[in-house]
Amino acid sequence: MKVTALIMAGGKGERFWPRSRVNLPKQFLSLTDDGKTMIQLTVERISPIVDIEDVYIATNKNYKELVMQQLPGIPEQNILCEPIGRNTAPCIGLGAVHVASKYDDAVMIVLPSDHLIKNNEIFVDTFKEACEVAIKGENLVTVGITPNYPETGYGYVKYDESKKDGNAREVEKFVEKPDLETAKSYLADGSYLWNSGMFTWKISTILDCFKKYMPSTYEGLLKIKESIGTESEDAVLEAEFPNLESQSVDYGIMEKAENIFILPGNFGWDDVGSWLAVGRIKKNDENNNVINGNVVAVNTKDCVIEGSDKLIATVGLRDIIVVDTQDAILISTKENAGEIKQVLANLREGGKENYL
């Protein structure tokens, strides 16, 4: 059976401000030493199992040009522009009906566009197995990350160790982001994986799930499907998509469906959630700094300094993130990096939208 991929690339990635901007979110940035952008790496990673003409990008109109520039091999009709963000369920549904209009049935791998993977071979092997599990029944397959600390920022998936098929385990339940104590108990339990938002299923399986668990969304998706390739395609999408229920696929389908399997993803996963991640990903110097650009660092340790042309001189810094761009520079402690969103709020309130 044909294997296709839907790469979700509509996110704003605000936590990488000032490099990420409204018009250049995180998935279109290079945050690694190889110079490739996150979405380029994502498409390249999946290329051993998905032909480029079967890769679909779900994004929005503002980013279509960026996708075409960064991924010239992707057919333009595979760039799906959501008129408005409606969370992951409608996004996946849109991808599914596009694939359904091309193939009678096919496997669809769903991937975020802004995660990093250390070992691409293991990644590919994992998704090969996910495809097998998806093909052999009406199964929804997710890939979970083996947790190595009690993270409270991710959802978890509990599996049933007694119901195994190869590396796949049957999922017992999806759980929301836990508090620290709960997260610790999940880690101790050993049968919980991080919900990574990566899925594999047949188009027929996921559309059946929409029909069963999100029937009104399914109706809308069918109308969109009928319009694909016709003159009214854009108009129908504009009319129908905003009416679809804004819902995550986790809540809308995964938490309700049966036949859900999970594969542990032990391929070195990083969701690159903030500038802190760059300290983990990029090459560190002898003072545990990640430094790029025109920088003179004196008595500076454990810092991330992403410079540009301007000379940045640092003295005595510890655990500080510095990100310079042409019109804005961010200086944040690592500890408070999450408060960057407050900077963006202040810019909005202060009429400085040009920096967003």
Next chain:
Amino acid sequence: MKVTALIMAGGKGERFWPRSRVNLPKQFLSLTDDGKTMIQLTVERISPIVDIEDVYIATNKNYKELVMQQLPGIPEQNILCEPIGRNTAPCIGLGAVHVASKYDDAVMIVLPSDHLIKNNEIFVDTFKEACEVAIKGENLVTVGITPNYPETGYGYVKYDESKKDGNAREVEKFVEKPDLETAKSYLADGSYLWNSGMFTWKISTILDCFKKYMPSTYEGLLKIKESIGTESEDAVLEAEFPNLESQSVDYGIMEKAENIFILPGNFGWDDVGSWLAVGRIKKNDENNNVINGNVVAVNTKDCVIEGSDKLIATVGLRDIIVVDTQDAILISTKENAGEIKQVLANLREGGKENYL
């Protein structure tokens, strides 16, 4: 008797990098909220007792243009350009022979160009009294600052409380920068003042001191004096000045001379020794930050942020100094601000002299 002033403006002021540069040292910068430069404030402060045509600026060729721009009222012949820096004794000697070539005798007030004074009225009153003490005998008068903490970065002057004349006390001795224990004992003793480098004396008195304590320097100064106003003035200065002994007036004269008096200067003195001083001088906000420029500060306290056009966003910072200029930005802890000189050394070594 005529009162003149010699303002010493040849310093490099490296500790205010990146605002201060080789071609724009601290005395030519505005570090206060009023927008006036340090040297402009110095000349303005002394104006109630010294006519502008009797103000002399000792500097070097590179800064002559800056002096003329910032102080258009000063006669060009009063801008004395040292061919090379030879410390304060030759500098003061050069000023003295220039005044001597204009007036038979006069009082000369010697002032650094880069200190700040809170109360200008008390400052003027102090120097009025200094002039009186200088005129009434062959006295060398210095103004000392009442210490309010055991600073180890300044020299001290010990006076003899029993030998008073108005507010002036006879100086017992000049002492070098002390260690902390010694500084504490000076503070406890109560008869030590900080050596501020501000002096008042008659031209005849100081030239007699040069003759007595620095005779070879005196010979050179006489040759320079004879050339003033002649065609060979520049050539003689170029030939003689570099041969003068490089020596501070404190060591060369004050520590050896008699008839030295000191006046306590209680006018709110700050030598603005580093960016730390800006936190003391400028207006603080409710989080004890001094912020200028295009800045969004989130959860930021006790910082000095001197911005320019570029947006500076800070998150979670404490006790950090940020100074942005067109081509360079400094980010330093307050604690390590003294290590800025290491930045400059690294720039020199790294062939980045254009940033100096």
